[in-house]
Amino acid sequence: MLVTGNDILIPAREGKYGVGAFNTNNMEITQAIIHTAERLRSPVIVQMSEGAVKYGGQDLANIVIDIATRATVPVALHLDHGSSYASALNAIKMGFTSVMIDASHHSFQENVHETRRVVEAAHAMGISVEAEIGRLGGVEEHVVVDEKDAFLTDPEEAVAFVDQTNVDYLAIAIGTSHGAYKGKGRPYIDQARIVRIGELLGIPLVAHGSSGVPAEITQRFRDSGGEIGEAVGIADEDLREACKHGIAKVNVDTDLRLASTVGIREILQASPKEFDPRKIFGPAREVMSKIIEHKMGVLGSVGKAGPAPVQVR
Ligand SMILES: O=C(CO)COP(=O)(O)O
Numbered sequence: 001m002l003v004t005g006n007d008i009l010i011p012a013r014e015g016k017y018g019v020g021a022f023n024t025n026n027m028e029i030t031q032a033i034i035h036t037a038e039r040l041r042s043p044v045i046v047q048m049s050e051g052a053v054k055y056g057g058q059d060l061a062n063i064v065i066d067i068a069t070r071a072t073v074p075v076a077l078h079l080d081h082g083s084s085y086a087s088a089l090n091a092i093k094m095g096f097t098s099v100m101i102d103a104s105h106h107s108f109q110e111n112v113h114e115t116r117r118v119v120e121a122a123h124a125m126g127i128s129v130e131a132e133i134g135r136l137g138g139v140e141e142h143v144v145v146d147e148k149d150a151f152l153t154d155p156e157e158a159v160a161f162v163d164q165t166n167v168d169y170l171a172i173a174i175g176t177s178h179g180a181y182k183g184k185g186r187p188y189i190d191q192a193r194i195v196r197i198g199e200l201l202g203i204p205l206v207a208h209g210s211s212g213v214p215a216e217i218t219q220r221f222r223d224s225g226g227e228i229g230e231a232v233g234i235a236d237e238d239l240r241e242a243c244k245h246g247i248a249k250v251n252v253d254t255d256l257r258l259a260s261t262v263g264i265r266e267i268l269q270a271s272p273k274e275f276d277p278r279k280i281f282g283p284a285r286e287v288m289s290k291i292i293e294h295k296m297g298v299l300g301s302v303g304k305a306g307p308a309p310v311q312v313r
């Protein structure tokens with residue numbers, strides 16, 4: 001069923017588990033996300049970036065909405081990193097049930113101003129809103145506290161931001177970063193900061209940049225002819241811990257990009273005569289499904305959608 005972000009994230013926050021928010025760009029990615037959620041009885045968020053809106057537009061949004069509507073687990077369609085009021089409202093017009101307004105690179109006051117405008121309009125239409133405060137980007141473990149404070153989310157500022165905007169869920173900078181290169185060794189996650197913000201704020205918190213970049217996948221990427229450097233993601237244990245203290249929405253894009261490319265590379269390499277698209281995109285969908293299944297296990301969302309309804313006809 002298609003629901004709002006709040007419908008999924010408020011129970012997650014209360015139940016101390018995380019829900020994966022996976023980026024989609026085509027039918028196979030969307031199927032991998034929602035069909036895996038259905039199989040594991042997990043709520044899930046499917047998100048489209050502005051790039052995905054440009055690439056797939058209403059066609060892609062309709063694929064998500066259709067599969068979500070027929071699913072028996074809660075699914076939300078979310079705009080990832082909306083950059084303006086117009087972009088957020090356009091997504092709502094397209095049928096999105098959750099939107100992000102990301103004005104985190106502006107001043108605090110401007111971020112408040114932009115977020116508030118979106119919240120007012122979205123709430124009038126029953127749609128929930130995510131905003132962001134702080135600067136995303138990896139942190140080295142040895143960096144002194146003062147330096148961390150410069151870009152990681154300040155707990156007091158987060159409280160003031162939520163008070164002034166009435167936003168539904170908040171993305172915080174805690175050490176995660178976008179992409180396949182999140183640092184050297186195990187990326188440092190500021191768990192104490194999550195705990196503090198989680199104590200001060202009752203709303204669901206959002207972790208961007210949460211791909212795990214599993215070594216098995218990067219190795220298969222290399223083995224099938226791909227080129228990738230010292231790719232590192234967020235450790236499962238760090239995400240599990242974060243979800244106990246308020247992180248309820250966990251954003252994952254890079255892992256599905258890697259998984260789909262690995263699936264395609266392996267089949268093209270193993271079967272040079274193959275040109276049936278179903279035999280090429282199908283295996284990619286399988287590799288993505290395994291990654292999604294693993295992530296849902298780590299976050300603790302498996303089974304949280306309740307038992308499957310009994311089919312009567
Ligand atoms: O935060 C993300 C989308 O908003 C995706 O993060 P990853 O690059 O770690 O997958």
Ligand SMILES: O=C[C@H](O)COP(=O)(O)O
Pocket residue numbers: 023049050051052080081178253254
């Ligand atoms: O956080 C950003 C997501 O990974 C989406 O990336 P994109 O804008 O290339 O679609």
Ligand SMILES: [Zn+2]
Pocket residue numbers: 081102104132136
């Ligand atoms: Zn951002």
Ligand SMILES: [Zn+2]
Pocket residue numbers: 081178208209251
């Ligand atoms: Zn992001």
